[in-house]
Amino acid sequence: MFPELNNLLNITPDRAEQGKLTLLCDAKTDGSFLVHHFLSFYLKANCKVCFVALIQSFSHYNIVGQKLGVSLTSARERGQLVFLEGLKSSVDVFFQANEEPHPLQFLREAKPGNLQPLFEFVREALKPEENGEAAWRCPVLLVDDLSLLLSLGVGAVAVLDFVHYCRATVCWELKGNMVVLVHDSGDAEDEENDILLNGLSHQSHLILRTEGLATGFCRDVHGQLRILWRRPSQPTAPRDRSLTYQYKIQDKSVSFFAKGMSPAVL
Amino acid sequence: MAAAATCGTGAGSTASVASAASKSKVTSFQRRGPRASGTDSGGLRLVSIAGTRPSVRNGQLLVSTGLPALDQLLGRFGTKNWDKYNIYSPLLFKYFLAEGIISGHTLLVASAKEDPADILQELPAPLLDDNCKKELDEDVCNHKTPESNVKMKIAWRYQLLPKMEIGPVSSSRFGHYYDISKRIPQELIEASNWHGFFLPEKRSSPLKVESCSLTHGYLKLLQFIQNIIYEEGFDGSNPQKKKKNILRIGIQNLGSPLWGDDICCTENCDNSHSLTKFLYLLRGLLRTSLSACIITMPTHLIQNKAIIARVTNLSDTVVGLESFIGSERETNPLYKDYHGLIHIRQIPRLNNLICDESDVKDLAFKLKRKLFTIELCLLGFKTTFFLLLWPRQLFFSCLTLFPYLFQHLEAACISWLMVSSFILKTSSVRLSPSYVAIALVLCSASHFCF
Numbered sequence: 001m002f003p004e005l006n007n008l009l010n011i012t013p014d015r016a017e018q019g020k021l022t023l024l025c026d027a028k029t030d031g032s033f034l035v036h037h038f039l040s041f042y043l044k045a046n047c048k049v050c051f052v053a054l055i056q057s058f059s060h061y062n063i064v065g066q067k068l069g070v071s072l073t074s075a076r077e078r079g080q081l082v083f084l085e086g087l088k089s090s091v092d093v094f095f096q097a098n099e100e101p102h103p104l105q106f107l108r109e110a111k112p113g114n115l116q117p118l119f120e121f122v123r124e125a126l127k128p129e130e131n132g133e134a135a136w137r138c139p140v141l142l143v144d145d146l147s148l149l150l151s152l153g154v155g156a157v158a159v160l161d162f163v164h165y166c167r168a169t170v171c172w173e174l175k176g177n178m179v180v181l182v183h184d185s186g187d188a189e190d191e192e193n194d195i196l197l198n199g200l201s202h203q204s205h206l207i208l209r210t211e212g213l214a215t216g217f218c219r220d221v222h223g224q225l226r227i228l229w230r231r232p233s234q235p236t237a238p239r240d241r242s243l244t245y246q247y248k249i250q251d252k253s254v255s256f257f258a259k260g261m262s263p264a265v266l
Numbered sequence: 267m268a269a270a271a272t273c274g275t276g277a278g279s280t281a282s283v284a285s286a287a288s289k290s291k292v293t294s295f296q297r298r299g300p301r302a303s304g305t306d307s308g309g310l311r312l313v314s315i316a317g318t319r320p321s322v323r324n325g326q327l328l329v330s331t332g333l334p335a336l337d338q339l340l341g342r343f344g345t346k347n348w349d350k351y352n353i354y355s356p357l358l359f360k361y362f363l364a365e366g367i368i369s370g371h372t373l374l375v376a377s378a379k380e381d382p383a384d385i386l387q388e389l390p391a392p393l394l395d396d397n398c399k400k401e402l403d404e405d406v407c408n409h410k411t412p413e414s415n416v417k418m419k420i421a422w423r424y425q426l427l428p429k430m431e432i433g434p435v436s437s438s439r440f441g442h443y444y445d446i447s448k449r450i451p452q453e454l455i456e457a458s459n460w461h462g463f464f465l466p467e468k469r470s471s472p473l474k475v476e477s478c479s480l481t482h483g484y485l486k487l488l489q490f491i492q493n494i495i496y497e498e499g500f501d502g503s504n505p506q507k508k509k510k511n512i513l514r515i516g517i518q519n520l521g522s523p524l525w526g527d528d529i530c531c532t533e534n535c536d537n538s539h540s541l542t543k544f545l546y547l548l549r550g551l552l553r554t555s556l557s558a559c560i561i562t563m564p565t566h567l568i569q570n571k572a573i574i575a576r577v578t579n580l581s582d583t584v585v586g587l588e589s590f591i592g593s594e595r596e597t598n599p600l601y602k603d604y605h606g607l608i609h610i611r612q613i614p615r616l617n618n619l620i621c622d623e624s625d626v627k628d629l630a631f632k633l634k635r636k637l638f639t640i641e642l643c644l645l646g647f648k649t650t651f652f653l654l655l656w657p658r659q660l661f662f663s664c665l666t667l668f669p670y671l672f673q674h675l676e677a678a679c680i681s682w683l684m685v686s687s688f689i690l691k692t693s694s695v696r697l698s699p700s701y702v703a704i705a706l707v708l709c710s711a712s713h714f715c716f
Contacts, residue, residue, distance in 0.1 A: 190572035
């Protein structure tokens with residue numbers, strides 16, 4: 001996790017909030033460093049994490065995680081992390097006509113109706129222990145990324161339904177958290193993606209939006225991060241709080257600074 | 267352009283410039299052992315395979331694209347390329363395959379249009395150590411060598427920028443140079459291990475998988491690739507195999523109607539997910555095996571922009587080739603030395619938080635008689651006057667040009683501040699000569715006035 005980002009968001013692993021949906025959104029840049037941040041943050045906060053990783057392999061997250069101070073392998077072995085590796089299981093699911101339900105079995109269908117098997121998998125992974133002892137703090141669902149499901153043939157509405165069901169179970173029933181990543185296609189006119197993004201924006205408590213700089217690539221400032229705190233259950237609440245920072249990604253951390261205050265410029 | 271003529275993609279029919287992009291897949295196979303990758307990377311031992319180089323930064327095996335300049339641009343990361351393109355993509359495609367043959371990798375060539383055997387016949391011949399220097403010298407002499415020396419004197423700042431055009435240093439193991447005017451020797455092709463997938467030949471065989479979510483062509487190709495990976499042990503399934511090798515996959519013209527896909531025909535197509543699903547499954551195959559893949563796609567034919575964005579998200583590296591043929595830039599004097607622009611749209615960020623983005627963004631390519639070169643897109647001025655983005659450089663370059671300005675330092679400063687701020691407002695590297703003329707006039711005027 002990045003300590004500077006924790007300061008900006010005003011959270012620490014000891015005092016993690018519960019019942020929140022965080023939306024990570026990236027436009028014209030790669031926002032995956034936020035996924036690594038939240039993954040290591042919740043593992044350090046002693047939460048049980050279910051990670052639906054569709055776009056990268058386990059070793060990728062593991063290697064970056066080690067730079068950030070968590071070992072995914074040992075987390076998986078002690079049962080703190082449930083990892084669904086989309087890339088590895090996709091080929092098996094597609095070519096082997098098993099009758100057993102698999103979370104990714106929508107890959108076999110021409111027009112997948114819904115993501116129920118995936119939801120069942122998440123629910124099973126995060127359900128509390130039978131013996132009543134809470135080994136972990138709160139359950140967390142992490143999805144990287146939701147836009148990919150649209151590329152695989154699932155409709156935007158089906159994805160929104162899936163998120164809704166997960167929210168009901170993870171955030172409301174189990175008092176856990178959810179973090180999802182969606183790409184913003186910008187001017188690519190991807191209607192389904194826009195529907196998904198807008199729908200999720202209205203349901204989220206916290207939106208972290210990374211954008212590339214409008215003027216193009218810069219060596220010292222990799223992009224801009226916009227943080228928006230929302231209260232979806234209270235639409236008449238006073239205006240949502242929003243902050244904007246610029247950031248530079250380094251080998252093991254990310255540094256944030258106010259706009260125009262990059263150390264390279266000062 | 268002899269090389270361009272061999273690749274007929276029918277791009278001549280489009281009036282606008284086609285924008286190409288390429289993409290690559292990275293292999294993350296890291297551990298020798300009975301299990302395939304995806305397991306722990308702690309205590310990994312990188313296998314040493316001919317024609318690869320381990321990356322110190324992220325513990326991955328790197329593979330050369332066949333163009334050392336492109337390797338440098340794509341950073342120190344893995345080098346699988348997808349190429350979307352117009353006319354010049356087949357060249358990069360062939361470089362990639364030729365590099366595979368020279369390095370002794372196994373090749374898998376898939377095409378719906380040309381027989382893979384024919385594609386292999388047209389690969390460029392490698393430039394070997396002894397005659398390569400001589401040949402390159404010939405090429406360089408044809409151009410304005412004396413001028414280029416003079417340029418470096420004045421535009422001394424440019425010398426500090428990374429050199430994009432590099433001659434072959436030596437016949438190193440990683441990356442070779444090729445002569446596109448010659449064909450690869452037949453014995454090299456015969457000595458190599460390659461598999462071809464030619465779609466028209468595969469139509470008749472029965473389908474094992476019932477699902478119709480993928481287009482027939484993609485499905486057959488995916489099964490073919492999976493079979494090869496499994497049978498030849500690229501996924502680590504056969505630990506008895508003595509020597510590990512890389513599988514280089516080249517897929518030509520993916521997305522074109524010849525593959526049975528209709529994304530190039532209409533904007534709202536029925537099986538618009540076929541291509542992206544295929545790419546996702548292919549990505550899964552590549553991630554769990556020792557392989558690299560280059561794919562070329564005719565993005566100028568794809569009408570739906572959303573699909574292009576999705577394909578880019580599914581790729582590791584995306585390189586765009588924009589040729590000047592048929593566009594207004596062909597006659598633009600700024601670009602007359604080049605044949606097109608290269609846009610590096612995406613670089614992989616694997617096993618790492620950061621990626622190695624090159625500082626240089628204005629790149630153009632040139633197809634010489636024997637080489638495909640990638641260069642910084644310098645302004646085509648014949649005068650020895652370079653406009654850079656920072657006023658300081660403008661000022662110094664001017665001072666070296668007009669030594670008498672030293673005497674009128676104040677005047678020069680004022681006029682340069684005015685000129686440079688004006689120029690910065692219209693700022694991009696590609697300024698037209700008229701601005702330079704204005705700058706020169708102002709500069710000389712300031713000398714005469716004060």
